[in-house]
Amino acid sequence: MNLDNFGMDTITLPGGLESKLQASRAAGFSQLMLWSKDLVGYPGGLEAAVKLVRESGVRVTGIQVMRDYEGLQGTLHDYKIDVAKNLLQICKAVGAPLLLVCSSTSQHASGDTAHIARDLRKLANLAVPLGIRVGFEALSWGRHINQYMQSWEVVEMADHANLGVVIDSFHILANRGTLEDLDAIPGRRIVMVQLSDFMWREIRSPEERLETARHLRVFPGEGEHSAELSDMVRRLHRGGYRGDYSFEVFNDDYLQMSPAVVAERARRSAKWVTDQVLRRGLRVREPAFA
Incomplete structure (x- = not known):
């Protein structure tokens, strides 16, 4: 595991698409998770945004995000299929190998x-x-699928080689999920791991969950769940996962910093996560930065 395994999510960085790409590359990251709105909202239009991304040399790990897709019927289902087809075309245009779907x-x-x-x-x-x-990712406030093992169970039931499960540390931590169950998911069926932490041990209400999720996440190594995150990453590595890790860190404070400063925090976090895998049998190191 090294820096090539890690990338940021553009939701973590302030500024426009160009500055996010530049900050990512300058910090040594070779990959980046994009949101569709990064591309369709680019001032020069979608084609110009795709050209900018492709010329940047940054590898796109995926496109966020298809919401409220599954379990619908009739015209609602047809509408969502049309939206999904459009997102898949955006994935193809920008060279993204993955479309993320949240429960x-x-x-x-x-x-x-x-x-x-x-x-x-x-x-x-x-x-x-x-x-x-x-x-497919389980949102911790999903109506029917809100635990990662539920998302794995329906992925396994779908039985399609082109479908996998997304592991998101925030939603697992927010729901106080059992990490031991990660051992039951084959590493080859995990298509992405999203990492973040937060600053308090427990979330006490649905309102606090949404507020924390959308505004107050922090990088691994900065929050209160270092032991759990270390255990999670070690289990995934031990289970054979060798794919990408994306820092999906919604944080309003980061959006008031320069992209370079945020990207450097992400780089230090990648080093922290890597150390946890390499230090398998040792005591979890205290957060190394603030």
């Missing part, structure tokens, strides 16, 4: 796991001709 929060969505698996299988089929994989 539905919609009150109109069915909780039937067979229905959810069927919808995910359909999306995975749509992505095959484009050479894109689909990753």
Whole structure:
């Protein structure tokens, strides 16, 4: 494991697309997770944004994010399929190998796991001709799927080689998920790991969960769950996961700093995470930076 395994999510960085790409490269990162809005909202338009990304030399690890997709019927389902097709085309244009899908929060969505698996299988089929994989992530406030083992169970039920599970440390920590269950997920079926932490041991209400998730995350090594994060990364590594790690850190304070400063924090965090894997049998090191 080295710096090539890590990248930032553009949601973590202030500024426009160009400054985010530059900061990422300057800090030594070769990959970056993009949001569709980074591209479609670029002042020069989508084609210019795609050209900028491709000329930057930064490898795009995936596109965020398909929301409230699974478990729908009728016109709602058809509408979401149309949105998904558009996002898949954006993935193809920018060379992103992965479309991320987060579990539905919609009150109109069915909780039937067979229905959810069927919808995910359909999306995975749509992505095959484009050479894109689909990753399914459990939001900790998802209506029916809100634990990572639930997301794995429906991915396993869908039984599609083009579909995998996304592991997000924030949602696991926020839901006080059991890390031992990670050992049951084959590393080859995990398509992305998203890392972040937060500054308090427990989240006490749904409102605090959303506030923390959207505004107050921090990099691994900066928060209160260093032991859990170390255990998580070691388990994933031991289980055979050798894919990408993305720092998905929603933090309003970071957005008031320069992109270079935030990117340097991310670089130190990557070093911290790597140390946890290399120091397998040792006591968890205290956070190394503030």
